[in-house]
Amino acid sequence: MRAVSGRPRFETRAIHDGQPPDPTTGAVIVPIYQTSTYAQEAPGRHRGYDYSRTANPTRTALEVALASLEEGAHGLAFASGMAAISAVTSLLNPGDHVIAPDDVYGGTYRLLVRVLERYGLQSSFVDMTRPEQVEAVMRPQTRLVLIETPTNPYLKILDIAALSTIARARGALVAVDNTFASPYGQQPLRWGADLVVHSTTKYLGGHSDVVNGAVVVDRDDLHAGLRFHQNAVGAVPGPFDCWLVLRGIKTVGVRMRQHAANAAAVAAYLASHPRIERVFYPGLSDHPGHALAARQMTCFGGMVSCVVRGGAEAAVRVASATRLFILAESLGGVESLLDHPASMTHASLAGSPLQVDAGLLRLSVGIEHVDDLIADLDQALARA
Numbered sequence: 565m566r567a568v569s570g571r572p573r574f575e576t577r578a579i580h581d582g583q584p585p586d587p588t589t590g591a592v593i594v595p596i597y598q599t600s601t602y603a604q605e606a607p608g609r610h611r612g613y614d615y616s617r618t619a620n621p622t623r624t625a626l627e628v629a630l631a632s633l634e635e636g637a638h639g640l641a642f643a644s645g646m647a648a649i650s651a652v653t654s655l656l657n658p659g660d661h662v663i664a665p666d667d668v669y670g671g672t673y674r675l676l677v678r679v680l681e682r683y684g685l686q687s688s689f690v691d692m693t694r695p696e697q698v699e700a701v702m703r704p705q706t707r708l709v710l711i712e713t714p715t716n717p718y719l720k721i722l723d724i725a726a727l728s729t730i731a732r733a734r735g736a737l738v739a740v741d742n743t744f745a746s747p748y749g750q751q752p753l754r755w756g757a758d759l760v761v762h763s764t765t766k767y768l769g770g771h772s773d774v775v776n777g778a779v780v781v782d783r784d785d786l787h788a789g790l791r792f793h794q795n796a797v798g799a800v801p802g803p804f805d806c807w808l809v810l811r812g813i814k815t816v817g818v819r820m821r822q823h824a825a826n827a828a829a830v831a832a833y834l835a836s837h838p839r840i841e842r843v844f845y846p847g848l849s850d851h852p853g854h855a856l857a858a859r860q861m862t863c864f865g866g867m868v869s870c871v872v873r874g875g876a877e878a879a880v881r882v883a884s885a886t887r888l889f890i891l892a893e894s895l896g897g898v899e900s901l902l903d904h905p906a907s908m909t910h911a912s913l914a915g916s917p918l919q920v921d922a923g924l925l926r927l928s929v930g931i932e933h934v935d936d937l938i939a940d941l942d943q944a945l946a947r948a
């Protein structure tokens with residue numbers, strides 16, 4: 565794209581990077597290259613595309629856009645967020661050790677413990693709000709510190725720079741799951757991370773209509789390893805899914821600002837409600853990670869969690885009584901969603917040390933009018 569003056573800002577890059585008008589037709593929007601294969605002029609002579617598991621032009625556009633938003637050199641798109649995290653762990657070997665937060669997404673815990681332990685990978689889960697706990701469980705075999713911030717579902721804020729310094733001193737890689745913040749809210753590579761992963765199913769896609777994942781890296785050697793794995797294992801997204809994420813990306817800046825404004829108002833409302841025991845939102849000044857979030861993030865995001873007084877029963881009653889907030893897994897779409905993690909997104913943690921509070925509700929605050937959202941919560945909480 566044409567340089568304006570210096571590097572274009574985030575919102576501009578979201579609309580243009582990787583997405584110039586189509587050189588053959590002038591189409592303003594990147595076409596959906598719905599093809600599995602490509603004509604070759606002579607054996608092995610082609611225009612950079614030979615088979616769509618290896619590369620596809622719609623996917624390339626998305627990968628360039630993702631790298632630009634995270635300010636990294638290379639982007640890779642995957643069939644889901646879990647496929648992206650799995651690709652990162654493919655950089656490790658049997659006997660290696662991973663450290664992850666004690667409040668990590670349930671699916672990530674399941675991958676590390678129930679899949680990868682069988683392949684000889686060991687994992688430890690610690691409270692990463694205290695970096696000394698990470699230091700304490702470091703082993704000579706520790707090869708990856710996997711950070712998630714804000715965490716899912718307690719919205720803990722983890723210090724990417726401090727954790728990266730500890731990991732780097734021991735020769736371990738640092739990956740940050742940036743799904744909750746989105747690249748608009750936080751750019752982990754700036755704070756010293758080696759890899760950024762996303763479930764682009766969430767804020768980047770933004771419309772709850774696609775499952776997709778991404779990894780962004782600066783280092784060429786890591787990119788080569790991931791690119792090999794992407795092609796060898798083949799958990800790649802189809803061109804239409806890439807196109808949907810590209811379309812979502814164009815508006816991620818304006819959406820994130822509205823998600824955050826609505827979430828701040830919802831968090832303040834919940835904090836003053838007698839039926840709510842505790843609210844977790846990094847934008848609240850009494851959140852333990854507020855000062856760090858203000859430093860590390862450019863926007864506190866759209867996720868709010870709270871504990872309802874009366875435990876599981878009361879929480880389930882509220883979750884069943886909302887009308888606008890849709891009871892559903894996932895997050896990051898324009899519509900507001902409500903989740904009861906203990907029985908839904910984090911049910912796979914039941915019986916593990918990472919089990920979540922049965923009275924916890926997680927809200928993905930959408931971009932509807934905030935007055936309507938608060939009125940909906942008000943009528944539902946009246947039934948708690």
Ligand code: P1T
Pocket residue numbers: 644645646647669671672712716741743744762763764765775776777893894895903909
């Ligand atoms: O669903 P998928 O696109 O595979 O992404 C997995 C994933 C990875 N990382 C984080 C932080 C996530 O929240 C998720 C998916 N999470 C949900 C579906 C959820 O409701 O929490």
